[in-house]
Amino acid sequence: VRDEFLSIAAHELRTPLTALALLMQRMQVASDYIASNQDSKRVQTRALRQVQRLTALVDSLLDVSRLASGKLSLDLERLDLVEITRDVVNRLCEEALQAKCTIEFDDKGAVFGQWDRLRVEQVLTNLLGNALKYGAGKPIEVQVEGVDKNAIFRIRDHGIGIEPDRLPHIFERFERGVTSRAYGGLGLGLYITRQIVDAHGGDIAVESVPGAGSTFQVMLPAENKAILPIERARMSPGAFA
């Protein structure tokens, strides 16, 4: 498993590095030919996007390391989940454009709770990013609502879906819902997502039909009842082995 993961990780890291290397070569040519400001800006925007992609990959690797050693901690504050979701949706606008997907956000008003802003953003970004990646260019629906003392959000795509035999394993480390010959990825996003949701004392579930799409539902308790992974690791030794 380790060799397989290292091979996939090397592939994933080389992809943005390739784009960056070509963009640098393109900039070199541009400077020889005194390129227009617009041309330079376009190249710089692409380079920046690839740097962000590399950063996200390295962050994922660090998160897995933190989770394995029980060092993922939460910085809880009072937040509006609707506002965070809107921010994440806006941030993924360009990615949605490239994936030819529209994102329909069903906003039913503020939903407040005690959560870690960056980690909740990470959960939303992972799930929405997957919906764009596997969404086959079809609309994506995002809902956020408060039910009793919980916040619930659902992200639904109408894309390729997940085969039933892979479904029980998709939240496990290094597991993927699709073949690596077709889609890139480290196989860590949903694992990290579930760990963050668990750390908030919440729950994540998925329904999927191959060829028809997937719906991920996350429940986060509004009150601070978070059980930090380090405590949980102590309660159940080997949970992150």
Add this chain to the structure above:
Amino acid sequence: MIPMTQERETRPVLVVEDDVDIRTVLGELLEISGYPVVLASSGSEALDHLRTTKQLPGAILLDLMMPVMNGWEFCAEQQKHAEWAEIPVVVISASDRNRTNLDGIKIHAYLRKPLEIDSIRKLLGDIYTSATA
């Protein structure tokens, strides 16, 4: 660095790559080097191009791991067609393992990412020169 020259090639280079930034910038660098370029984001788009074009490409730069139709599937289809099978395929892949896992597909060369435009230009130069010799 090999100087960029306007070589005035007429047959395009078909670039098959799912990553939009790699695809676009590679296309731009090849155009600057004098090659007409056709871009495809999957094997399926590349096959559509081969079916409909009046002028077949002089070379194909092919990524392997792609959604919709990957590079192996594309090659399997390409090699069934006698005229298409003559087009040299240069695989561009980020994986070391793919080099030994080509599943019988016939390729002209294998370039591992990250890519050096000079290496690509030299390889294409050899391909286009031998085609006209």
